Amino acid sequence: MTIYIYTIMDTIKQYVQKNKERFISELIELLKIPSVSADTAYSQDVIDTAEAVKKSLENAGCDFVELCETPGYPIVYGEKIINKELPTILVYGHYDVQPPDPMELWTSPPFEPVIKTTDIHPEGAIFARGACDDKGQMYMHVKAFEYMIQNNCLPCNVKFMIEGEEEIGSKSLSWFVERNQEKLKNDVILISDTGMISNQQPSITTGLRGLSYVEVEVTGPNRDLHSGLYGGAVANPINVLSKMIASLHDENNHITIPGFYDNVAELSLEERAEMAKAPFSLENYKKALNLTDVYGEKGYTTNERNSIRPTLDVNGIWGGYTGEGAKTVIASKAFAKISMRLVPNQDWETITTLFTNHFLSIAPTGVSVKVTPHHGGQGYVTPIDSIGYQAANKAYTETFGVPAIPVRSGGSIPIVALFEKELKSKTILMGFGLDSDAIHSPNEHFGIFNYLKGIETIPLFYNYFVELSK
Numbered sequence: 057m058t059i060y061i062y063t064i065m066d067t068i069k070q071y072v073q074k075n076k077e078r079f080i081s082e083l084i085e086l087l088k089i090p091s092v093s094a095d096t097a098y099s100q101d102v103i104d105t106a107e108a109v110k111k112s113l114e115n116a117g118c119d120f121v122e123l124c125e126t127p128g129y130p131i132v133y134g135e136k137i138i139n140k141e142l143p144t145i146l147v148y149g150h151y152d153v154q155p156p157d158p159m160e161l162w163t164s165p166p167f168e169p170v171i172k173t174t175d176i177h178p179e180g181a182i183f184a185r186g187a188c189d190d191k192g193q194m195y196m197h198v199k200a201f202e203y204m205i206q207n208n209c210l211p212c213n214v215k216f217m218i219e220g221e222e223e224i225g226s227k228s229l230s231w232f233v234e235r236n237q238e239k240l241k242n243d244v245i246l247i248s249d250t251g252m253i254s255n256q257q258p259s260i261t262t263g264l265r266g267l268s269y270v271e272v273e274v275t276g277p278n279r280d281l282h283s284g285l286y287g288g289a290v291a292n293p294i295n296v297l298s299k300m301i302a303s304l305h306d307e308n309n310h311i312t313i314p315g316f317y318d319n320v321a322e323l324s325l326e327e328r329a330e331m332a333k334a335p336f337s338l339e340n341y342k343k344a345l346n347l348t349d350v351y352g353e354k355g356y357t358t359n360e361r362n363s364i365r366p367t368l369d370v371n372g373i374w375g376g377y378t379g380e381g382a383k384t385v386i387a388s389k390a391f392a393k394i395s396m397r398l399v400p401n402q403d404w405e406t407i408t409t410l411f412t413n414h415f416l417s418i419a420p421t422g423v424s425v426k427v428t429p430h431h432g433g434q435g436y437v438t439p440i441d442s443i444g445y446q447a448a449n450k451a452y453t454e455t456f457g458v459p460a461i462p463v464r465s466g467g468s469i470p471i472v473a474l475f476e477k478e479l480k481s482k483t484i485l486m487g488f489g490l491d492s493d494a495i496h497s498p499n500e501h502f503g504i505f506n507y508l509k510g511i512e513t514i515p516l517f518y519n520y521f522v523e524l525s526k
Contacts (some may be wrong), residue, residue: 060266064209064519065454068512071203076508079395080171080182082112083195087184093129093152102220105151106331107399109194109218115452116198116433118216124236126228129220133239138215141526144213145518146242146481147201148471148503149194149249152187154496160368160499176492177503186257187502189495193488194218196507198215198219202516209515211522213244216255222249225269225431226471233471233478244444244521245475248510250465250487252442255505257335258452260445261485263363263464264472266435268408269371270298272337272415273426274390282385293390300418300425300438301392304368308354311368312413323364326360331359334461344492367397397466404432404470430457436483442522443524445482451486451516455509486510486517 072079091105092098106123109132110157113121118134129152136143156166164170169184182192199218204210217240219229233240250261274293281290306312323331336359342350352361361367375390377383385406396411398404412427421427438445440462452460465485472483 057459063302064516065512067207067209068203068515071207072508072511075199079199079508080504081146081207082199083187083192084169084182084184086112086191086291087182087186088167090156090167091152091186091220091223094155102129102152105130106218106220109151109198110134112195112198113201113216117200118201119378124232126232128228131220131229131232132214132216132218134314135214136201136210138210138277139213141241141524142212143242144215145521146215146217146240146245146479148245148247148475149197149216150190150219150220150226151194152223153191154223154438156185158498163499166498166500172501174464176490177501178506179499179503180494181497181503182507183501185500187500188251188489188493190222190249190499192502192507193510196248196488197246197513197514198241203511204515204518205354205394209521210232210445211518214518215240222469222471226433226474227431229471230474233474237478240479242479243525244484245472245479245512246486246517247446247469247472247483248486248514249469249486249492250467250485251486251491253334253463254463255503255509256456256488257455257458259334259450259463259487260440260452260460260461261465261487262440262445262462263400263437264485265363265366265406265468266400266402266473267468268396268398268404268411268432269393269430270395270408271391271393271428271430273427273428274300274419275388276422276423277386277388280388285351286333286386290386291420292386292510293423295416296420296423297373297375297390297392300415301370301373301394303418308356313368313410315410316407317368318397318408319403320366321401327366328360330462331364331464332357334463335361342481352389352431355371356483358517361465364399366399366402367466369395369397369508371395381430397468398435400435400437403436404434408432431470433468433475436469436476437464438484442484444482446523447520447524448484448486450520451513454515454516472490473501485519486514488513 111136121134166185374386
């Protein structure tokens with residue numbers, strides 16, 4: 057059996073090296089399309105990207121591919137069914153990307169991909185919005201599938217479901233999954249929308265945080281006022297909003313919303329000790345972010361704060377005059393966008409309600425407050441004794457030479473919990489990005505090494521999953 061797997065590995069490496077330049081150029085063309093789902097100005101670009109993904113699946117060897125209409129952007133669905141008696145792997149990814157702002161911080165235009173070498177990526181990295189999240193990681197699966205078709209070694213059935221609204225809450229995906237359970241029936245779901253510890257040490261994400269995202273609005277006077285004539289006599293919405301937000305954490309950075317921690321799953325000391333085995337340098341962490349010190353909830357390490365503990369952060373705040381020069385006004389309104397990352401057992405809708413009730417309750421007289429929920433999702437934990445996890449670990453071990461370490465991510469992929477609820481399937485998160493890849497930030501990038509290593513590793517997962525499923 058070992059000889060068989062090594063033969064597959066040799067064949068994969070040869071195929072990847074032979075087609076390396078084509079794989080890179082195809083991804084670059086995909087990254088040029090500004091598929092920003094959050095901004096309607098890019099609506100046609102998002103649709104164009106869906107068409108491009110559809111074409112890539114057809115070219116890779118799917119027998120059936122379609123653009124599935126939804127209340128929002130289309131979902132690209134493709135399949136290759138070789139034998140209904142064999143297992144079926146459902147690959148999920150997304151073709152939409154985050155807005156590129158702030159544009160002035162990019163060292164090269166976000167939709168004009170360039171390859172640059174870095175200390176972490178001496179073989180080069182593709183700099184572009186969506187390079188890692190998630191076009192690059194999604195496209196690894198398309199090319200891995202192409203390899204298996206071209207070499208007649210696809211060991212099972214495969215289905216692709218690539219959506220265009222992940223960055224805005226996946227509302228249409230929920231609608232689609234609920235209505236297409238038979239179409240999407242599978243034995244395991246495979247996603248690459250996460251990262252790994254380093255290019256030397258792979259890891260498998262076994263836990264994701266949930267999310268509650270809201271927008272708040274504080275209104276004072278019925279119009280902007282002269283700050284000299286009215287200052288000190290009327291409530292300033294910006295001042296009020298700042299105080300309200302500041303009160304959401306206490307001196308230990310503990311969230312003060314009543315009931316917020318009621319259902320938080322506390323990990324045992326043994327589980328926390330296992331997490332601590334993952335390589336981590338606090339000094340390197342601070343250096344990479346140009347920090348003098350770290351920050352967070354008292355009693356927890358940095359890695360625990362950003363993975364197994366819930367958080368509340370302001371993602372944007374505005375109001376009044378922010379243009380060049382001075383304008384002495386008291387703004388009529390002030391706004392903020394706030395996200396809460398949640399851990400398993402915290403229901404995002406319950407948390408949204410708790411936040412809303414609390415925020416309204418702490419509003420002082422003289423202002424009115426409005427809370428608008430945007431989107432959210434549940435947290436998720438996958439067991440490490442599952443066939444899917446074991447197959448992924450074997451695949452990583454084969455290509456990297458060392459076993460993967462199970463880790464919990466601070467990020468959220470709300471649809472993972474939806475998949476388990478609606479499709480009754482476990483999800484395996486095989487990420488190949490790095491924390492330093494600047495996803496959601498200016499200068500997002502994805503290493504050439506990581507991109508090609510993903511293409512090499514994914515076919516091994518297919519083989520090991522089929523082998524372990526017997």
